[in-house]
Amino acid sequence: MTSGPVPARPRGALRDWLSPAPPSFPGVATDPRERRLIGLEIAVVLTVTLGLSAVRSALSLLEALLNPAPLADQQVTLNAPASTDAWIDLAFQLVRALQLAGWGALAAYLLLRAGIALRRVGLDGRRPWRDAAHSAGLAALIGLPGLGLYLVGRLAGITPDVAPSTLTDQWWRIPVLVLSAAANSWAEEVVMIGYLLTRLRRLGWSENRSAFAAAVLRGCYHLYQGIGAFVGNLVMGLVFARYWQRTNRLWPLVGAHLLIDVVAFVGYALLGGVLPF
Template sequence: MSSLSSTAAGRWFSPPSPVTAPITDPRLRRLVGTEVLVVLTVTLGLSALRSALSLIDAVLQPVPLNQQEVALNAPQAQAGLVDLALQLTRVLQLVGWGALGAYLLIRAGVALRDVGLDRRRPGRDALGAAGLAALIGVPGLGLYLVARAIGVSLTVEPSTLGDTWWRLPVLILSAAANAWAEEVVMLGYLITRLRQLGWSENRSLVAQALLRGSYHLYQGLGGFIGNIVMGLVFGRVWQRTNRLWMQIGAHTLIDVVAFIGYAALAGKVGWLP
């Protein structure tokens, strides 16, 4: 279905705002399509290309994938304060990506409340975030361990930062910035713009899920599949509830547990690579 105006669609998805209805003007459609391509090129779409190339390089190495390592939060400089500055620069970049998506929606006449970025129901959003985090986080860890065991995923190290005074706050900021960038761009921005281009809800959902999986290809097959599933679940929940803070909160919780949990448990438990 290309529109949410039908009775059947209304049962399954949040009613559309007039500003997110399909655009009929050909010139405006071309401009919106170009905007989407530009945004993805400078943000997560470019990350997907780099990630795919990284996986190709890993596959071509003589060492099996599960014997290769990739760090999500690694030192960027030898000098401690310079490293801190570079870590915060990366956080700022991610915040900027999400802000770009939000800004372009506002410029297009889409209020942030139209995509669920408001403060009307913080308690329910928090509970929803916790539920989504549990739904995705635990099976996701299992999928990663299985994929690594059968040799189709790299060994992912969520953090290799040294035990510095700023490690904990930087890991939390990194988790929140990742969540903000991915969920605002992939769900709030991309699916809204695809709706305006006349894409169906299912087609938009699958497209953003595949892109989400693609920019995690550097982790191997486990990261690719796991994030596709995450994208499908997060996207469908957003389409039905129109509450984006739930996905941002859930994503933040998942990453905080992964980053800090790994930093605390690495080398102390046998099941953690």
Template sequence: MTSGSPRALSGWFRPKRPSEPALITDPGERRAIVIELVIVFTTTLGLSGLRSLLSLLDRLLRPEPLNEQSVAINVPQAALSLLDFARQLTSVLQLLAWGALGVYLLWRGGIALRRIGLDRLQPGRDFLQGLGLAALIGVPGLGFYLVTLAIGINLAVVPSTLDAEWWRSLVLVLSSIGNSWAEEVLVVAYVLTRLRQLGWSENAGLLFAAVLRGSYHLYQGFGGFLGNIVMGLIYGRYWQRTNRLWALIVGHAMIDIVAFVGYALLADSISWLP
């Protein structure tokens, strides 16, 4: 049977339990993990999900259909250029800190970083696989966005409204890296590891993490929600099968870099871009 056969592919998408399951049975420790999960996500991406839901409800209550409204991702944060630059960097720092919090809590709980794929054993392979994941998600994702925009269930997403300052591309690249670091650490490595420790099945944890990923993209509309659930299912299963997190971070960062920087450079010359 070749590796590209349907049976082999279906086998790849089946979950593979890690060789060292870390199931926690002590009631006090289980309760502590649940509390930790609630605190982490109510201060990071879970709160972003709630804000996104409220933003979508506000958009739905407006007289204009969703596809006649727009939402920007990277926006100016100050009138003075250097202050804007500084505030953009603080936003990146916040994202890096969110991801670092997830890594620290796992490490503090006795989980070696190599077990979640944050080692330096195969940087070249992680990078190439990240590029493959970016292509797998990014190209169909653009088509899916255009379809959902056309049928009216998504807003027009503007990746950047930053002025053409000397630091614009730098900030957009750093924002892409910050987004990918925070999201892949928290909604893949951190939450899936914690749910394993609580005894959740791999499929249940995968679905929870994917819906969580979709939730904080609700501000873009139903298309952003559904598209990111699909991304979460693919990325989460990849991690469950390989325990390689760097590849996910690279893939996510490349998608955002192409979208953010590409839009900033090409928006004025491509008519169908919002």
């Protein structure tokens, strides 16, 4: 008596989601010279963008730990005045946002130069409403536990007081904070997800290895906010990386990051003196 093939064992939805989807990008580079150039390109991009930020952030945390004052009594500011003159301060804030926008644009340009259309990484307008819904869901998934982790860190004394904004109450304060959130979200998600994960695929890195490396780096450039911020952004990096690996959609990640930062920056500016936390 013969028997047919044994049917494949179905996988649960969670296990299926946690497993990366087969990549639909160009195969692994085998030419040694091309591999060296890709590695050098990644090193240069990270050196001038978020990799250098990670080094500065680690040094800031070390300095804070060496400070005689307890970490819980120290404060770090995300959007601080750069000048006592309101117009010069506005110019500084706009230049900072332009720099971040340039980081993301550089990463997008290098993908195009590598022959990878931006729609391949999910930067297109094919499904705006679905992308927006996913942005809101991801923002809630990451933002609410992130706030809880911050509050726990403050109670435990291992997280400094993070002030999302100390900008003076000028007419341009809220628009600049929204612009800062947009620039942050564009730079981080395009560089860390769209660019880095794509180029690591080309080098033959596994999906899990590249996701973990990108998430660790994301956590490192938030170290100046304390260990809690490192852990929270590490988790955020893992979730965002796996989402992109499963969907190849980058706009929902940019949108989710934008919503999280807008709520933090603008909410603090408007309610920082009212809410107890």
